[in-house]
Amino acid sequence: MKIMAGRMDRGFEAYQEEFEAKALEVLRSGWYVLGKEVESFEKEFAAYIGTNHSVGVASGLDALYLAFRALGIGKGDEVIVQANTYIASVMGVTMNGATPVFVEPDECYGLDPAKIEEAITDKTKAVLVVHLYGQPCQMDEIARIVKRHGLKLVEDCAQSHGATFGGQITGSFGDIGCFSFYPSKNLGAFGDGGAITTNDSELADRIKMLRNYGSRVRYYNEEVGVNSRLDELQAGLLRVRLSHMDEITEERKQIAALYDKLLKPEAGAFDKPAKRPGATHVYHQYVIRARDRETRERLIEYLKEREIGTIIHYPIPPHLSEAYGYLGHAKGSYPITEKYADTVLSLPMYNGMTHEEQATVIGALNAFR
Ligand SMILES: Cc1ncc(COP(=O)(O)O)c(C=O)c1O
Incomplete structure (x- = not known):
């Protein structure tokens, strides 16, 4: 599938x-x-x-x-x-x-x-x-x-x-x-x-x-x-x-809740998304963070072999993009941002995702070593 x-x-x-x-x-x-x-x-x-x-x-x-x-x-x-x-x-x-x-981001x-x-x-x-x-x-x-x-x-x-x-x-x-x-x-x-x-x-x-x-x-x-x-x-x-926004949002929250509940990463291979107290998250993306860049690259390949797509949001932070080279920010200027760019990975998340599809993604992720 x-x-x-x-x-x-x-x-x-x-x-x-x-x-x-x-x-x-x-x-x-x-x-x-x-x-x-x-x-x-x-x-x-x-x-x-x-x-x-x-x-x-x-x-x-x-x-x-x-x-x-x-x-x-x-x-x-x-x-x-x-x-x-x-x-x-x-x-x-x-x-x-x-x-x-x-300015650097926080954990969320x-x-x-x-x-x-x-x-x-x-x-x-x-x-x-x-x-x-x-x-x-x-x-x-x-x-x-x-x-x-x-x-x-x-x-x-x-x-x-x-x-x-x-x-x-x-x-x-x-x-x-x-x-x-x-x-x-x-x-x-x-x-x-x-x-x-x-x-x-x-x-x-x-x-x-x-x-x-x-x-x-x-x-x-x-x-x-x-x-x-x-x-x-x-x-x-x-x-x-x-006019259907409440249902659309609710469905995404339920998909995220299932990921939260059933994802059990082996030996800290990746972390699930941190939640901000007092906030509701509408999960435009469900973003996990791999232990390091190498683990993320292995994870992407592993999922690809199982026909499961993922996306990196975003691999190059704006300060390191060619477009903003003129601002003169060197690699290492924003270490938290750069670490996130090296390790984040967005899992499949869309309205209309079936339980079977999600179970396949979760099964694959839990078997990743
Ligand atoms: C955080 C953020 N800001 C701005 C935009 C720009 O929106 P648009 O693609 O409609 O120009 C996007 C999406 O592409 C986005 O994700």
């Missing part, structure tokens, strides 16, 4: 009739970009996150770029970013001309609050938290630090739709929350898509203007904006998926 690390067909099949009916409705509507589906989705998504506003954009990267741009953060400014993230988090900062200042892969203050300088304008793999950062402590230093707080929620800390949902803690609806995300579209969430009407309004060539009134352009609009088809399909 071939088991993929992730798959999107099952998530489509679960609500196939509803998706197909909505797609036809939009196709027949005669209106395809920024229309009533987008408006309804923005209202429903804001209600789901518990913010006053949500603004649909073309991708998660655009959400991040527009967030920092709307906050007026640019050249000469520094933004604190956790070092162990997907590179798009950092690009959202640097596309605005601002400088990312990396979130920005380590104990290491933020030593990275703050008189140029620091904001902190970007990434609720990586679907588990929220330590938001109480981070919010206190941000407030004490008068900084802006931006959340990268590309992997954390529906995750909570202290009962509050991610995307509602910061000045702006940034979401991706890339098809493999927990709330996935059928193409690219993204959104920002905020309680600030001025920021929401500004992002609406920026996403549409800097225009509020047709053919009147206030600023050099971008074309980053959510289309009607994606918004309509996202509305269908959003």
